[in-house]
Amino acid sequence: MQKKITSIDALDMVILNAGISIGHSEELTSFKDFKKLYDVNVLANHAILEVLLPRFKEQKHGKIVFMSSLASLISMPTSKAYSSSKRAVNAYAEGLRYKYNKHGIKVITILPGFIKSEMTDKNEFNMPFILETKEGVKKIIKAIEKNKRIYAFPLRFYLIILAINILPKFLREKIINSLH
Numbered sequence: 001m002q003k004k005i006t007s008i009d010a011l012d013m014v015i016l017n018a019g020i021s022i023g024h025s026e027e028l029t030s031f032k033d034f035k036k037l038y039d040v041n042v043l044a045n046h047a048i049l050e051v052l053l054p055r056f057k058e059q060k061h062g063k064i065v066f067m068s069s070l071a072s073l074i075s076m077p078t079s080k081a082y083s084s085s086k087r088a089v090n091a092y093a094e095g096l097r098y099k100y101n102k103h104g105i106k107v108i109t110i111l112p113g114f115i116k117s118e119m120t121d122k123n124e125f126n127m128p129f130i131l132e133t134k135e136g137v138k139k140i141i142k143a144i145e146k147n148k149r150i151y152a153f154p155l156r157f158y159l160i161i162l163a164i165n166i167l168p169k170f171l172r173e174k175i176i177n178s179l180h
Helices: 002-006 031-059 080-103 133-145 155-166 169-179
Strands: 013-016 062-067 105-112 150-153
Touching: 013 031, 031 062, 031 080, 031 105, 062 080, 062 133, 080 105, 105 133, 133 150, 150 155, 155 169
Parallel strands: 013 062, 062 105, 105 150
Antiparallel strands: none
């Protein structure tokens, strides 16, 4: 993968959109599945950026877009591995944003809720505020064009998650446990 990236002549932006889910279960994820999830959702981003960041730094501009998830903001008991991988993406992006902003490199983190896709087609549970693919893509493109540092959507879902997260832990735990 890294060799292919170095062969690209001109590059101004990368969208790090690779991501997988291993399904939803209250059981502990096997190490094999957990590693696979982190390899794709987290480590692949680093492998790409190891090659691209020096180039962006040298040309004094570039845009890095991370696709995270609203699931990174609240970890449900059935999606511990996925949520933690996306939270790791947020932390990684934040560190890069601080480090490379002075080099003209924009770092954008997109945190979508549910968008109709092959990944959500597998879900057998209620997905609040699910968006049609075209609508989700429009929002993502607009955020990238406006250089939003962090863009979470749909807004109503994001605000609900924020509200739950500011509650005292014992109350948050009751709410989360009542949802599954």
